[in-house]
Amino acid sequence: MKRVLITGANRGLGLELTRQYLERGDTVFAACRQPASATDLHTLQGAHSGRLHLIALDVTDEASIAAARxxxxxxxxxxxxxxxxxxxLPGAGPEDPAPQRLGQLTADNALQVLRVNAVGPLLVAQAFLDLLKAGDKGRIVSLSSGQGSITWKASGEPYHYSASKAxxxxxxxxxxxxxxxxxLVSVLVDPGWIRTGMGGNAAGLPPADSARGIIRLTDRLYMEENGSFVTWQNQPVPW
Known part of the structure; x- marks a missing residue:
């Protein structure tokens, strides 16, 4: 049985990862900004009594990170x-900033996206490092994106999102x-273009498939893979 902490667990891929880890018998700490209103997580908690713990966490707030730890x-x-x-992803959901196009770029929006997508995950990893050291072969899996690959980048928008993932x-x-x-091992994973609120209905990949692949590759991580950047199917992604 694994002990798993998932940030942004109240919707989309985070919710699906939570569901699949619970279904196989693991203990999950599901973190999100407002757990009291996370209806789907409460439903899962009722079905998996004692193995799902809802944690309040805003990855942009250092006090919140400390309290979550x-x-x-x-x-x-x-x-x-x-x-x-x-x-x-700027403009992808009701809680996200406006779309980032050339001519509309602002420093405030850039810094907001960077704080959530880049700085936040690093501070979370730092805060929980001692617990990962005390775990069984601790693994840190950070969900990046093909948009963060400098080699693959061939468009302008989304400027801030792409820069934050890089x-x-x-x-x-x-x-x-x-x-x-x-x-300990830390890897980056491109979860694919997933059919979620962020990815939109045009995306062809169901969250369940991506989550299943991420869980599978996490289970099989070796020290030799430390620092790698791969897809959810465990294929290398160019930096």
Missing amino acids: KAVRTVSAGLDILINNAGI ALNMYMRGLAAEISQYG
Whole structure:
């Protein structure tokens, strides 16, 4: 049985990852900004009594991150898996900033996207590092995007989203270099173009398929893969 912390667990891919980990018998700490209103998580909690813990977490707020770490620590002395899933795609949902097009770019929107998609995951990983050290072969899986690949980048928009994922890649690559001494592994995963509120109805990949692939590759991670960037099907992605 694994102990798994998932950020942004109240919707989309985060919710599907939560569901699949619970279905196979793991303990999940489902983190989101407003757990009291996370209806789907409450439904899952009723069906998996004692194995789903709802955690309040705003990845842009250092006090919130510290409080979330304390909440998890009261339940468990260690974590085996951290999935940095929380993120925003400008204009993709009602809670996200306006679309980022040339001529409309602002510093405030750029910094907001960077804080959520890049800085936040690094601070979360930092806060939970001691619990991951105490876990069983701790793994940090951060959900990036093909949009964050400089090699693949062939369009302008979305400027801030693409830059934030490239920044996330660098942060987690650096983290991987440091945590290997503790036997921990950090990888970046492109989850694909998923049919969610963020991905939209035109996306062809069901969340269940992406989640299943992410869980499978997480289970099979080895130290040699530390710092890698792969797709949900465990295929290399160019930086």
